[in-house]
Amino acid sequence: MAEEAGRGVAGRSIRILLNGEPCEIRDVPPATTVLDWLRTEKRLTGTKEGCAEGDCGACTVVLGIPDGGGLRHEAVNSCLMTVPQLAGRALLTVEGLAANGRLHPLQKAMVEADASQCGFCTPGIAMALYAFLEGGEEPEVETIHDALAGNLCRCTGYRPIVDAARKAERSPAPVSAGPVPEAGPGYEAGAQIFFAPRTLDQLVALRAAHPDAPILAGGTDLGLLFSRERRAFDAIVSVARVGELDRLEIREDEIEIGAAVTYTRALPVLDAEYPGMGELIRRIGSRQIRNLGTIGGNIGNASPIGDMPPCLIALDATLVLRGAEGAREMPIGDFFLDYRRTDLRPGEVIEAVRVPRLAPGEVFRTYKVSKRYDQDISAVIGAYRLTLADGRVTDARIAYGGMAATPKRARHAERALIGGSWDGAAVEGAKRAMEDDFEPIDDFRAGARYRAAVAANLLERLHLQTAGGDAPTGVFAL
Ligand SMILES: Cc1cc2nc3c(=O)[nH]c(=O)nc-3n(C[C@H](O)[C@H](O)[C@H](O)COP(=O)(O)OP(=O)(O)OC[C@H]3O[C@@H](n4cnc5c(N)ncnc54)[C@H](O)[C@@H]3O)c2cc1C
Numbered sequence: 001m002a003e004e005a006g007r008g009v010a011g012r013s014i015r016i017l018l019n020g021e022p023c024e025i026r027d028v029p030p031a032t033t034v035l036d037w038l039r040t041e042k043r044l045t046g047t048k049e050g051c052a053e054g055d056c057g058a059c060t061v062v063l064g065i066p067d068g069g070g071l072r073h074e075a076v077n078s079c080l081m082t083v084p085q086l087a088g089r090a091l092l093t094v095e096g097l098a099a100n101g102r103l104h105p106l107q108k109a110m111v112e113a114d115a116s117q118c119g120f121c122t123p124g125i126a127m128a129l130y131a132f133l134e135g136g137e138e139p140e141v142e143t144i145h146d147a148l149a150g151n152l153c154r155c156t157g158y159r160p161i162v163d164a165a166r167k168a169e170r171s172p173a174p175v176s177a178g179p180v181p182e183a184g185p186g187y188e189a190g191a192q193i194f195f196a197p198r199t200l201d202q203l204v205a206l207r208a209a210h211p212d213a214p215i216l217a218g219g220t221d222l223g224l225l226f227s228r229e230r231r232a233f234d235a236i237v238s239v240a241r242v243g244e245l246d247r248l249e250i251r252e253d254e255i256e257i258g259a260a261v262t263y264t265r266a267l268p269v270l271d272a273e274y275p276g277m278g279e280l281i282r283r284i285g286s287r288q289i290r291n292l293g294t295i296g297g298n299i300g301n302a303s304p305i306g307d308m309p310p311c312l313i314a315l316d317a318t319l320v321l322r323g324a325e326g327a328r329e330m331p332i333g334d335f336f337l338d339y340r341r342t343d344l345r346p347g348e349v350i351e352a353v354r355v356p357r358l359a360p361g362e363v364f365r366t367y368k369v370s371k372r373y374d375q376d377i378s379a380v381i382g383a384y385r386l387t388l389a390d391g392r393v394t395d396a397r398i399a400y401g402g403m404a405a406t407p408k409r410a411r412h413a414e415r416a417l418i419g420g421s422w423d424g425a426a427v428e429g430a431k432r433a434m435e436d437d438f439e440p441i442d443d444f445r446a447g448a449r450y451r452a453a454v455a456a457n458l459l460e461r462l463h464l465q466t467a468g469g470d471a472p473t474g475v476f477a478l
């Protein structure tokens with residue numbers, strides 16, 4: 001046991017259910033990935049390593065998360081997840097699917113549909129589909145493809161895999177058995193400690209006591225440090241179990257999203273409130289990524305091509321930061337200072353983001369353009385909130401990602417629009433004004449000139465969509 005002082009105690013073991021059986025984990029360094037642990041320690045080598053960075057899905061496993069007396073099943077990438085993140089979860093790997101020597105109905109359906117060739121991707125695909133079936137969604141072709149967007153198969157082709165998913169039946173599986181042991185407040189092994197505080201006060205105290213420790217939410221960005229770089233840290237501080245950070249509250253005039261709320265959880269709420277946001281979030285990584293990844297992590301990561309910051313800036317969201325002295329609030333746009341540099345002070349954490357709900361007369365849209373439709377980072381992401389009255393623009397907030405070192409407002413374009421009619425001429429004026437707003441990034445995702453042209457054209461698209469024109473409603477890949 002270590003580290004008390006009102007911050008919880010890190011135990012020397014973690015108890016989970018592994019394929020339905022109690023499993024105690026000890027002496028495994030906390031920065032070990034679940035994938036490495038499964039393959040090297042448990043010798044469960046059905047789970048494969050393809051890319052080790054969340055892209056291919058070969059490492060997909062399923063978490064059983066206690067929820068309302070039962071378990072909710074979510075597919076995750078074991079390559080990006082550290083072992084202590086398993087605490088309080090049941091873990092199912094492909095080895096747990098078949099029971100009593102009989103294939104799971106899903107596996108049987110895959111065999112019958114010829115849904116595997118070399119087989120390298122197959123365990124990951126089986127696990128992604130297992131979570132899909134357990135989720136109880138209708139097995140429509142589109143939803144199956146959405147469930148498989150994070151699983152790359154290079155040789156079978158997706159038609160037989162989708163066929164198998166459509167025919168497969170749910171069946172009780174070992175992961176659902178037995179109560180899941182409760183998670184402790186932390187875990188230590190060797191010289192490393194993983195803190196899993198439960199309250200904001202504990203989190204802030206730990207942040208102050210371990211200023212160099214990485215703050216871990218879902219780990220879909222940070223996980224690369226463990227997975228690819230094999231970095232070890234004396235301490236890691238997880239925010240995932242902090243009750244106050246897990247809040248998602250819909251109030252009369254705003255939606256408050258705690259920093260540890262995952263995309264999967266936020267999706268239906270944001271989808272219902274902000275047109276275009278649901279479609280955008282469905283294109284953030286894959287289900288595996290969205291099941292772990294958080295909006296707080298997207299803000300904390302401060303990437304110039306992160307998808308949420310431009311939306312939150314356009315919506316005038318307020319960021320709540322918490323340190324030992326208490327909370328402070330700021331417009332989210334002020335948080336991003338320079339490339340990957342934020343206004344987060346030493347000892348502070350992101351607590352929540354408050355997003356105003358749309359008022360009458362306000363329209364919101366967001367468009368993501370990336371090289372590939374699924375599972376790809378934006379080349380350009382635009383987010384727009386206009387207040388319209390009698391065909392005139394009375395207010396405008398326009399923000400882009402991929403157009404500067406930080407997510408940034410297009411203030412010149414906004415000024416060009418405010419006070420004028422919402423018509424084609426105004427859009428042309430705003431497009432010209434936007435030339436003074438940005439010096440776009442020029443990199444392998446897209447050139448600067450291309451990005452500038454796309455950003456301007458997305459504004460035109462906004463006009464076509466919101467002025468009653470006949471414009472496409474989807475989000476595009478290049
Ligand atoms: C395959 C793949 C696809 C992806 N696709 C997309 C995409 O399409 N669009 C996109 O925007 N992103 C994408 N990402 C990036 C990533 O999924 C997101 O940025 C996600 O929101 C990160 O959230 P997380 O909870 O996993 O953060 P983590 O990885 O846990 O943390 C990210 C950063 O935020 C900090 N942080 C987290 N929480 C807090 C807090 N409460 N207070 C202070 N700091 C905090 C961490 O210290 C770290 O620096 C992708 C990642 C992968 C691996």
Ligand code: FES
Nearest residue numbers: 050051052057079
């Ligand atoms: S190994 Fe490719 S997603 Fe994990």
Ligand code: FES
Nearest residue numbers: 117118119153154
């Ligand atoms: S069966 Fe070979 S990669 Fe999918």
